[in-house]
Amino acid sequence: MKALFAPLAQGITYTRALYLLLGLPLGIFYFVFLVTSLSLGVGLVIIWVGVPILFGAVLIWRGLGAVERGLVGGLLGEDIDPPQKPTIEGTSYAKKAKAVLADSYTWRSFAWLLLRFPLGIAGFVLTVVLLSVSIGLLFAPVTLAVDDVAVTVDSSRIVIDDGAVVVETGDVDLGWVEDIPVWTAWLLPVLGVFALAGSAHAISGFGRLHGLMARPLLGPSEREQRAVLKQRTNVLEERTMLAHELHDSLGHTLTMMVVQAGAAGHVFDKDPEFARDALGNIETSGRQALGELDRILGLLREDDEGERAPHPDLSVLPGLVEQMNAAGLDIRLIMEGATEQVPLEVSRFAYRIVQEALTNVLKHAGSVPTEVRIHRTAGALEIEVTDDGPAIPVPGPAESTGLGGGRGLVGVRERVALLGGSVEAGPRPDGGFRVWARLPIS
Secondary structure, eight states: OHHHHGGGGOHHHHHHHHHHHHHHHHHHHHHHHHHHHHHHHHHHGGGTTHHHHHHHHHHHHHHHHHHHHHHHHHHSOOOOOOOOOOOOOSSSHHHHHHHHHHOHHHHHHHHHHHHHHHHHHHHHHHHHHHHHHHHHHHTGGGGGGSSSEEEEETTEEEEEETTEEEEEOSSSOOGGGGGSOGGGGGGHHHHHHHHHHHHHHHHHHHHHHHHHHHHHHHSOOHHHHHHHHHHHHHHHHHHHHHHHHIIIIIIHHHHHHHHHHHHHHHHTTTOHHHHHHHHHHHHHHHHHHHHHHHHHHHHHHTOHHHHHSOOOOGGGHHHHHHHHHHTTOEEEEEEESOGGGSOHHHHHHHHHHHHHHHHHHHHHTOSOEEEEEEEEOSSEEEEEEEEOOOSSOOOOHHHHTSOOOSHHHHHHHHHHHHTTOEEEEEEOTTSSEEEEEEEEOO
């Protein structure tokens, strides 16, 4: 029952009714304008006067399409994105006219303005009839309180006088009306309430139908929608790439800085030399982080310097291992096969996978023996990073480094999936953790 009367409490129902009522005068105006302007322009085109008339009509109905798009959004609640402006090559009027006439929106808006004439008639009649019947039923008892009310139907008259119904029969026999009890008029408002609720549903639904029909004619074309979707997809891909870059490069460097700073604080009094080396490594890592940040900002600005900054690959992996060993870790690197001949994209992805795996070792296990094995086969590059696990469980990543965890392995899986490879990550049966990935090489 609540759903039956819901449209009566919604403002959109009344704005849609207003739109349908405006449909008749607007539809007539659009129809007269289009027929008159086109007839006049085509008739005078032989003396060239009709050419500017026709082109002016085209510009006007494109503008009327924008007005209709605003009415559809404001009164029907169907927001429609504006179509793209036509691409004009050159500054001559002939090229501008050609571009406008070649634009699909020109003819789609023309079709909508023509369609508004029959739709306007239907919407106006539907709204007026439904509201008239509903209001008539609601106020039916009022006729009993009015003296001398007469209704004529084909020379037959129904007269209500002092609450009594008298039929004066003419060409149509309406004598049966006198047999209807007068008190039944008091039941008609109940029927009128349900009729009004049904009318609200019909008016709102017909208005909604107008909005659905207007969208393909007044909005972007299917080709434009595909172009917008592609652009949004590219933006999301760029954001994902930058998120991976931030996590892989800055996340790794900051993790090392936090761990080294914590280690230096613990041994500052007992081993000043180690603390001094740790502070030097923190300075070096900070400079590297600034360089990575500048490179990523260059990608955001799309400047030449940012684009020229190299992405790390397997060629610099020994340097990464050396840097982490200098920070107190125990990492053994094994590279088998012609890893220097790996395609650049695969090499970069492999570097990031190793970097993420070592960062996780540092955050979750600390300075434990770790082995990194890179094996090049005929059709794939296999990566395996294993650690022995901590002798004493270390705090979680959020507690030990202040950095959130969980995103790294997700990023690894996303990168591997892009290349059509496979990845495994989990604890080892004899303790520690293992990350294994296989990247196909075409």
